[in-house]
Amino acid sequence: MDFAFDARTEELRVKLLAFMDEYVYPAEAVAEEQRDGLTSPWETVPVVEELKAEARRQGLWNLFLPDSEYGAGLTNLQYAPLAEIMGRSPQLAPTATNCAAPDTGNMEVLTQFGDERQRKQWLEPLLAGEIRSAFAMTEPEVASSDATNITTHIRRDGDEYVITGRKWYISGAMNPDCKIFIVMGKTDPDGDDIRRQQSMVLVPRDTPGVTVKRAMRVFGYEDHSHGGHAEVVFDDARVPASNLIGEEGGGFAIAQARLGPGRIHHCMRLIGMAERAIELMCRRAASRTAFGKALAQQGVVHNWIADARVTVEQLRLLVLKTAWLMDTVGNKGAHTEIQSIKIATPRAVVDILDRAIQLHGAGGVSQDFPLAELYAGARTLMIADGPDEVHQRSLARRELKKYL
Structure with a gap:
């Protein structure tokens, strides 16, 4: 095991450290001031968009994604010291470089399991930082530490899936820029294999039957910078069957x-x-x-x-x-x-x-x-x-x- 930084990692480390010192740390106080003037506390503050533009200009963008077709093409070992640097300002730096959860995980899902249409419609604007996303798995009514417990129902009805269920602590869902949910639910709740009962579907935020009910606090914080953590209700929300990610039972x-x-x-x-x-x-x-x-x-x-x-x-x-x-x-x-x-x-x-x-x-x-x-x-x-x-x-x- 050789953990010495290679030339590319060192180059990105130097650029990222300078970016943090020159732009990110000074922006922390600015972001707090700007948030007080927003019409909604969940809007993205202007300084974040300025940071994103500068990060893109410097090539500090999508560093997390190992697929070189879509991201920086870094290995986990190369990305590790960069993520550590960004962790010093977790409210701003990951978002500024388009390396913030839950978007990172959702982009990885679409890269690995999404079809061409899904990648075109949702992955591309996520990669560009034009929209945000959320991953809807955790539920209040069951012990979600065991993912096989989830009760949200995803029922096939002709050329559509109908989603019914209640989720909470859905990170990023309060942000108005959050346009798409990846929802995990059961398409075969009575199946013999409990790990093949679940599927994932793409559900646009503006789908009828989708209601973002409230923001969930974390130790009293509403976590504005990450777009909050929401309770979301799906009440017979219908999406095209083509919004299934991968195959039924693959969730x-x-x-x-x-x-x-x-x-x-x-x-x-x-x-x-x-x-x-x-x-x-x-x-x-x-x-x-x-x-x-x-x-x-x-x-x-x-x-x-x-x-x-x-x-x-x-x-x-x-x-x-x-x-x-x-x-x-x-x-x-x-x-x-x-x-x-x-x-x-x-x-x-x-x-x-x-x-x-x-x-x-x-x-x-x-x-x-x-x-x-x-x-x-x-x-x-x-x-x-x-x-x-x-x-x-x-x-x-x-x-x-x-x-x-």
């Missing part, structure tokens, strides 16, 4: 293919969040005095900063190993490592952010620093894309299988 497999890269992308960005937390801790410790000496001279602060640095270095190596395995032996071959980073990274980054918040005192829980919002995002990732306990269960069973 579970498509979901697994989608979530593998998504999990590593989240972990890459989480490391960037931790790096920013360490930077803020150091700056705070160097600038504040308590009980007669600088916080930077307090032994407990030394412990927090040292432990955070050790943790980040460990996590980064595990994430890079996972990325390398995904590139060399595929997602299935890297299954253990994908689950390992999904368990370890959010948990550790939450702890680092918690220490950073503590070091900042009241400022740490305020809107004047990004720490509280970063904490909310990191803590949520202990649930999103499968809660920790599901990954622990699967990982333990795989280990035990060697001995049973």
Whole structure:
């Protein structure tokens, strides 16, 4: 395993670091000011469109997509350090470079499983950053940690599918630029194979019977930058049968293919969040005095900063190993490592952010620093894309299988 940056990765790292310093970090405060003047809190603030234009001009666009026909053609190992850099400003940088979830996963689905018409109608405007999208799987009435539980019904009626069900925490759905949903539901609810009961269909937002009911808060945040997280109701919403992605019964497999890269992308960005937390801790410790000496001279602060640095270095190596395995032996071959980073990274980054918040005192829980919002995002990732306990269960069973 050689994790040295190749020439292309290093070139993009240098450009992306400069882009963050010159454009993204200064835009954070601007975005907050502009949001106060919007007619709807879910609109995209003007500075984001300016960032997107600059990122495209610099070639920092669709870096996540390994398919060179549609994206940058980077491997997971090449993309990992770039995603880490973007994770330092998760509210702006991923959107600015068109590398934000859930659009990334949806574009990967359309690239791998969409037909020519679907790619023309929906993938192309997503790649261009002209529209946003949402992935509708999680439901309030069932334990969605087990995707086979979903109850949304997708019924074939002649040349149409009729969708009925209720979803929630559908990321991005509050954004008016969100024009298309990828909806997972059951086309064969009584089928013998519980992993062949589900299918995925494309449902335009303006389809009659589709209602975006409300925004779901996350630790009190409405997450405006990502377009919110919505409750969405499908009440006999009809779409052409040609909106089926792949084949009937293929929804579970498509979901697994989608979530593998998504999990590593989240972990890459989480490391960037931790790096920013360490930077803020150091700056705070160097600038504040308590009980007669600088916080930077307090032994407990030394412990927090040292432990955070050790943790980040460990996590980064595990994430890079996972990325390398995904590139060399595929997602299935890297299954253990994908689950390992999904368990370890959010948990550790939450702890680092918690220490950073503590070091900042009241400022740490305020809107004047990004720490509280970063904490909310990191803590949520202990649930999103499968809660920790599901990954622990699967990982333990795989280990035990060697001995049973």
